Amino acid sequence: MGLKFLYPEYEVVRNYDRCISCRACERQCANEAHEYLQNENKIVCDDAKCVNCHRCVSLCPTRALKITASGNTYKSNANWSGKTIDEIYRQAESGGVLLSSMGNPENYPVYFDKILLNASQVTNPSIDPLREPMETRISLGAKPCKIERDENNRIVNNLPPRISISMPVMFSAMSYGSISYNAHESLARAAEELGILYNTGEGGLHEDFYKFGANTIVQVASGRFGVHPAYLNSGAAIEIKMGQGAKPGIGGHLPGTKIIGDVSRARMIPEGSDAISPAPHHDIYSIEDLRQLVYSLKEATNYKKPVIVKIAAVHNVTAIASGIARSGADMIAIDGFRGGTGAAPTRIRDHVGIPVELALAGVDKRLRDEGIRDNVSVIVSGSIRSAADVVKAVALGADCVYIASAALIAMGCHLCRSCHAGRCNWGIATQVPELVKRLNPDLGYKRLVNLMTAWEHEIKEMMGGMGINSIESLKGNRLMLRGIGLNEKELEILGIKHAGE
Amino acid sequence: MKRVYVNEKWCLGCHLCEYYCAFAGFLERGENDMARALKTSKIKPRINIEEKDGVSFAVSCRHCREPLCVKGCITGALSTFDGVITINGDKCVGCYTCILCCPYGAISPSETGAVQKCELCVKTIGGTPACVKGCPNNAIVFEERG
Numbered sequence: 104m105g106l107k108f109l110y111p112e113y114e115v116v117r118n119y120d121r122c123i124s125c126r127a128c129e130r131q132c133a134n135e136a137h138e139y140l141q142n143e144n145k146i147v148c149d150d151a152k153c154v155n156c157h158r159c160v161s162l163c164p165t166r167a168l169k170i171t172a173s174g175n176t177y178k179s180n181a182n183w184s185g186k187t188i189d190e191i192y193r194q195a196e197s198g199g200v201l202l203s204s205m206g207n208p209e210n211y212p213v214y215f216d217k218i219l220l221n222a223s224q225v226t227n228p229s230i231d232p233l234r235e236p237m238e239t240r241i242s243l244g245a246k247p248c249k250i251e252r253d254e255n256n257r258i259v260n261n262l263p264p265r266i267s268i269s270m271p272v273m274f275s276a277m278s279y280g281s282i283s284y285n286a287h288e289s290l291a292r293a294a295e296e297l298g299i300l301y302n303t304g305e306g307g308l309h310e311d312f313y314k315f316g317a318n319t320i321v322q323v324a325s326g327r328f329g330v331h332p333a334y335l336n337s338g339a340a341i342e343i344k345m346g347q348g349a350k351p352g353i354g355g356h357l358p359g360t361k362i363i364g365d366v367s368r369a370r371m372i373p374e375g376s377d378a379i380s381p382a383p384h385h386d387i388y389s390i391e392d393l394r395q396l397v398y399s400l401k402e403a404t405n406y407k408k409p410v411i412v413k414i415a416a417v418h419n420v421t422a423i424a425s426g427i428a429r430s431g432a433d434m435i436a437i438d439g440f441r442g443g444t445g446a447a448p449t450r451i452r453d454h455v456g457i458p459v460e461l462a463l464a465g466v467d468k469r470l471r472d473e474g475i476r477d478n479v480s481v482i483v484s485g486s487i488r489s490a491a492d493v494v495k496a497v498a499l500g501a502d503c504v505y506i507a508s509a510a511l512i513a514m515g516c517h518l519c520r521s522c523h524a525g526r527c528n529w530g531i532a533t534q535v536p537e538l539v540k541r542l543n544p545d546l547g548y549k550r551l552v553n554l555m556t557a558w559e560h561e562i563k564e565m566m567g568g569m570g571i572n573s574i575e576s577l578k579g580n581r582l583m584l585r586g587i588g589l590n591e592k593e594l595e596i597l598g599i600k601h602a603g604e
Numbered sequence: 605m606k607r608v609y610v611n612e613k614w615c616l617g618c619h620l621c622e623y624y625c626a627f628a629g630f631l632e633r634g635e636n637d638m639a640r641a642l643k644t645s646k647i648k649p650r651i652n653i654e655e656k657d658g659v660s661f662a663v664s665c666r667h668c669r670e671p672l673c674v675k676g677c678i679t680g681a682l683s684t685f686d687g688v689i690t691i692n693g694d695k696c697v698g699c700y701t702c703i704l705c706c707p708y709g710a711i712s713p714s715e716t717g718a719v720q721k722c723e724l725c726v727k728t729i730g731g732t733p734a735c736v737k738g739c740p741n742n743a744i745v746f747e748e749r750g
Contacts, residue, residue, distance in 0.1 A: 120639065120643075121639040121643075123639060123642040123643055125619060125620065125622075125623045125642075126619065127618045127619065127620050127623075130616075130617060130618055130619065131616065131618055152724050160742055162618060162620065164620055164624065164627075164738070165638045165639040165642075167639065261647065318651075338612055394722065399696075495721075536658075537616075537658060539612060540613065540694055540741075541616055541741060543614045543741045543743075544741055546741070546742055586638070
C-alpha cells in the first residue's frame with residue numbers, strides 16, 4: 104500500500120545511565136519491541152511495536168525504562184483529532200473494521216464521579232466498623248411475596264433457590280479462551296476464598312475447575328459453547344447472556360488461533376475453528392421465548408439453581424428489565440457501556456449503549472413502580488472501579504455488582520487494550536503457553552483476595568460513616584446520595600437530589 | 605532448614621535472579637544502587653538460569669546433607685554451618701576440586717581466585733535470599749521442605 108502514514112503512539116524512553124543490559128525487557132516483550140545488540144552490549148527499542156503494556160517497565164530492576172506518549176502531532180484541529188485521523192489511515196490501509204479491547208475509553212460522563220455520599224453528623228451517629236459488627240453478606244435471587252401455609256397452618260418454605268455471598272461484589276463473565284487458564288484459576292480460587300462467585304463466561308468450564316462449582320456462575324450464551332448437563336449442574340447459578348455492555352447488539356468471535364487444546368475441549372468445538380457467538384439467541388425473539396430458555400435451564404437443573412439474565416444497558420433497558428423480571432429469571436445483570444471486552448468493533452464499543460448508573464436507577468425505579476422488584480435481584484457491571492462505586496451502585500438500587508476490568512488490573516493488566524492481539528505480556532488475555540505461565544495463580548489469586556478484602560473494609564467504612572450497619576439497609580437508599588454538577592433531568596433519572604438540597 | 609527451591613513451571617527465563625544475586629554482594633559492601641553497582645562490570649552470579657527448548661529454571665547450591673564439595677575440599681575452605689555450606693575465601697587455594705565434585709554445577713570460579721557459591725545470602729542481605737525476593741513469578745522459593 105505504499106507509504107505507511109502511522110507514527111508510533113508511544114516512545115520507550117531508556118535511561119542508559121541506569122540500564123545494566125540485563126535483557127529482562129527484551130526477553131519479556133512478546134511484541135519484540137526491544138532488541139539486544141551483542142557487539143555493543145546495548146539494548147535498543149522499536150517504538151512502533153510497543154503497545155504500552157508496561158511489562159518491561161515493571162520488570163526493569165534499575166528503573167531504567169519509562170513509556171511516554173510519542174508526542175508527534177498533526178496540525179491542531181478541534182474537529183479532526185489525531186486519533187480520528189490515525190483511524191482513517193488505519194482503515195484506508197487495511198479496509199477492515201477497527202477492533203478494540205477493554206472498556207469504552209471515550210470522554211463520556213462518569214455518573215459515579217458526579218455522585219457524593221452522605222455521612223452522619225450529631226444525629227444518627229456514625230458507626231465504627233472496627234468496633235461494631237457490620238454486615239456485608241447478601242443473598243441474591245427472587246423473594247416470594249406471600250407467606251404460604253400448609254393444612255396444619257405451618258409456614259411452607261416457598262423460597263426459590265438463592266445464593267448467599269460474603270460481599271456485594273462478584274467476578275464478571277470472562278471465558279476460558281478469552282483469558283488464560285491461570286487467570287481463570289486465580290479468579291476461581293479467589294472467589295472460593297472470599298466466599299463470592301466468579302463467572303465462566305461463554306467458554307464452557309475446564310475440567311479442573313469443576314471443584315470450584317459452589318463459587319461458579321455458569322454462562323449460557325448465544326453460541327451455547329460448552330453447555331451440557333454436568334456443566335449446568337456444576338455451578339451455583341446459571342447466567343443467560345443476552346448482551347454485553349461493550350458490544351450491545353452484536354455477538355462474539357474468539358479467533359481459531361485461541362481455540363487450542365483445553366479451550367477447544369471446554370467449548371466442545373474443533374481445534375482451530377473460530378468460536379462465533381451469534382448476535383441474537385436464534386431461539387429468543389421475545390420475552391416468552393426467553394421464559395422458555397429460563398425454564399429449560401431450571402428444568403435441566405431440577406429447579407435448584409437461580410437463573411440470571413444478563414443484558415447490555417441500552418436505551419429501553421427499563422422495559423426489557425421489566426420483561427425479564429416477569430420471565431421467571433431470578434436475577435438481572437445489567438452491563439453498562441463502559442464494560443470491558445476481549446475484542447469488539449471500536450465503533451460499537453465507543454458509541455453504543457448507555458451508562459450503567461442511569462440504567463440501574465431507571466430499572467430499579469420501574470421494577471418498584473410495577474411492584475415486581477422482589478421478583479429479581481439486580482446485578483450491575485460496566486466499570487465498577489472502586490469500593491465507592493460499589494457503595495453508590497448499591498445506594499442506587501443494585502443488589503450486587505460484577506467486576507472484571509478491576510479484577511484483571513489486580514492481576515497485572517495495565518489496560519493497554521491490546522487483548523485482541525492475543526499476545527498479552529501479563530499472561531492474562533492469551534493462550535500462548537510461554538505467556539500464560541507469566542501469571543502464577545498463587546500470586547494472582549492472592550492479589551484478587553487482597554483487592555476484595557480492601558474493598559470490603561472500605562465499604563464498611565463508608566457504610567459506618569452513614570450510620571448504616573448492613574448493606575441491605577443501604578440498598579436503594581438514595582437519600583444517601585447527592586448529585587454534583589448534574590442537570591434536573593439527570594437528577595430525576597438517578598432519583599437523587601443535588602448537593603446542597 | 606529453609607532452602608532455595610525452584611519451580612520450573614513458573615520460571616520465565618528472565619534472568620533477573622542472576623542480577624539480584626550479583627547485586628546482593630554489592631549491598632554487603634554498602635552500594636545500594638543496582639544501576640551503579642552493575643553498570644560497568646559483567647555479573648558473576650551464584651545462581652544461573654539453565655534453559656533449553658522453552659524450559660528454564662534457576663540452579664544454585666542445593667546445600668546437600670552430604671556435600672561432595674565439602675568432602676573434596678583439600679584445605680577445609682568449604683564447611684557446613686547450620687546446614688548452609690559456606691566458603692572461606694582466605695583458605696581457598698583455587699584448586700577447583702569442588703567445582704569438579706559438585707553434581708549440580710553450582711560452584712564457580714570468582715575474580716578473587718577463590719571459588720564462589722550460593723550461601724543463601726547469610727553473609728549479604730540476610731533473611732530471604734535476594735534471588736527469591738526478586739523473582740517476579742514466585743518460581744524461586746525459600747521454604748522448609750524437610
